[in-house]
Amino acid sequence: DPSHQRRQPQRRQGGGDAAAVAGTTVVPMDEDDDDEEEAPESLWDRLERFFEKTGVEPARVVVVSLPYELAVLFIIFVNAVVLSLDHRDADADITNVVSTTSYVCNWIFIADVIFKIVGLGPSFCTDGSNWF
Secondary structure, rough: OOOOOOEEEEEOOOOOOOHEEEEEEEEEEHHHHHHHOOOOOOOOHHHHHHHHHOOOOOOHHHHHOOOHHHHHHHHHHHHHHHHHHHOOOHHHHHHHHHHHHHOOOOHHHHHHHHHHHHHHHHHHOHHHHHHH
């Protein structure tokens, strides 16, 4: 790749031992690279730079965000409504929908707990909404 640069030792006059190497200089292999346009910064690079500046871990930012909290509350609501449809004389189709929805919601709740433990760390236990 022509954009790589080669390092060459810089030697002093008069000495032939290891102490003669004073440092290194960077010599570009190809000087035509200045004409090329740089690719636009990707979204991932911008996010990475943001997290480096703020010092906040991405998982924490996600689990404390309003959209994430609203999504979890919506899933809790949907799960409660679907579970209320189950009764003794329920149709087989309703029973199937209830059991499938309950299964999916349980896995979503397990993933939510894992995300919150990773994102919040020890403060996961001190958040009142995680106590039940």
